[in-house]
Amino acid sequence: MVSAEPFQSVAVVGPGAIGTTVAAALHEAGRTPLICGRTARDRLELSTDDGDVVVPGPVRTDPATLPGPVDLVLLAVKATQVEAATPWLTALCHEETVVCVLQNGVEQEAMVGPLVPGPVLPSVVWFPAQARPDGSVWLRAAPRLSVPDVPAAAIVVRAMLGTRCAIEAAADFRTLAWQKLLQNAVAGLMALSGRRGGMFRRDDVDELARAYLRECLAVARAEGADLPDAVAAEIVGRFRSGPPDMGTSILADREAGRALEWSVRNGVIRRLGRARAIPTPVSDVVVPLLAAASEGPG
Numbered sequence: 001m002v003s004a005e006p007f008q009s010v011a012v013v014g015p016g017a018i019g020t021t022v023a024a025a026l027h028e029a030g031r032t033p034l035i036c037g038r039t040a041r042d043r044l045e046l047s048t049d050d051g052d053v054v055v056p057g058p059v060r061t062d063p064a065t066l067p068g069p070v071d072l073v074l075l076a077v078k079a080t081q082v083e084a085a086t087p088w089l090t091a092l093c094h095e096e097t098v099v100c101v102l103q104n105g106v107e108q109e110a111m112v113g114p115l116v117p118g119p120v121l122p123s124v125v126w127f128p129a130q131a132r133p134d135g136s137v138w139l140r141a142a143p144r145l146s147v148p149d150v151p152a153a154a155i156v157v158r159a160m161l162g163t164r165c166a167i168e169a170a171a172d173f174r175t176l177a178w179q180k181l182l183q184n185a186v187a188g189l190m191a192l193s194g195r196r197g198g199m200f201r202r203d204d205v206d207e208l209a210r211a212y213l214r215e216c217l218a219v220a221r222a223e224g225a226d227l228p229d230a231v232a233a234e235i236v237g238r239f240r241s242g243p244p245d246m247g248t249s250i251l252a253d254r255e256a257g258r259a260l261e262w263s264v265r266n267g268v269i270r271r272l273g274r275a276r277a278i279p280t281p282v283s284d285v286v287v288p289l290l291a292a293a294s295e296g297p298g
């Protein structure tokens with residue numbers, strides 16, 4: 001692995017499935033990050049097809065114990081956990097600290113921007129990773145990130161250079177982010193049915209997913225994404241032909257009784273659609289049900 005010197009200081013906030021993967025990639029390249037989490041651990045463990053990677057800890061759980069601000073924060077808590085992670089951001093960020101948000105959704109800058117004094121860099125996380133009950137993480141595919149091609153991207157591109165985590169600075173990041181969001185939105189149907197990817201082999205679910213994606217596409221395009229009609233059929237086709245037991249993190253959260261990322265994955269389509277007077281009849285049913293599944297009452 002390539003080692004880039006001199007290298008700036010990096011912190012990973014939220015060492016779960018995605019946070020552990022990027023921390024391990026950095027550690028393998030000799031750039032071990034500061035690890036900030038909620039659950040105290042001595043180390044992080046990533047299982048990959050080519051062996052296990054152990055990242056030395058500790059996982060810090062108290063922002064008051066930090067040595068001071070860093071140059072780059074990789075924020076990998078769930079969107080539902082950003083507010084609770086604010087004390088970490090306060091302790092880790094000065095005006096030039098870049099906060100790269102490793103989350104699903106297209107509202108990362110809007111959510112995190114008000115919490116930090118410096119630049120916020122959104123990203124698209126393209127790879128699946130799964131946290132196990134013992135805290136170790138199973139990396140399910142080669143890690144890959146996209147970020148917008150803006151000056152703030154330079155530090156994270158340099159950090160990931162030569163690591164197992166590929167990164168691209170994309171000229172049309174908006175389109176990539178919406179493409180991923182459409183995939184996330186339709187996967188939300190699994191959290192409502194309590195079923196895995198095989199459910200998309202039903203013709204009625206296929207029809208519902210296509211109708212949902214048509215309205216998502218209308219909103220995405222109004223927001224500036226350059227996506228063709230064919231993207232809806234591609235997304236449904238991938239779910240339909242994929243492994244029937246393929247899950248999604250919003251289903252895993254539902255099964256575990258955790259808060260759901262319904263607002264950033266599904267609610268956003270309805271919100272932005274309403275703001276632009278675009279009808280969202282499928283969202284009007286799906287979103288309240290996901291919200292209720294996440295938060296109750298009842």
Ligand SMILES: NC(=O)c1ccc[n+]([C@@H]2O[C@H](COP(=O)([O-])OP(=O)(O)OC[C@H]3O[C@@H](n4cnc5c(N)ncnc54)[C@H](OP(=O)(O)O)[C@@H]3O)[C@@H](O)[C@H]2O)c1
Pocket residue numbers: 013014015016017018019036037038039076077078079081084085086088102103104125126127128129130131249261
């Ligand atoms: N996993 C995937 O395959 C995947 C793929 C693409 C995108 N994403 C997106 O990436 C984001 C992260 O997902 P994930 O799957 O990595 O979630 P995750 O495994 O649940 O990881 C979240 C981590 O944040 C920690 N955390 C929670 N609150 C915190 C706080 N206040 N301060 C510090 N750390 C805190 C959690 O600690 P505990 O250990 O105590 O819970 C956990 O380690 C989500 O937006 C998700 O949708 C995930």
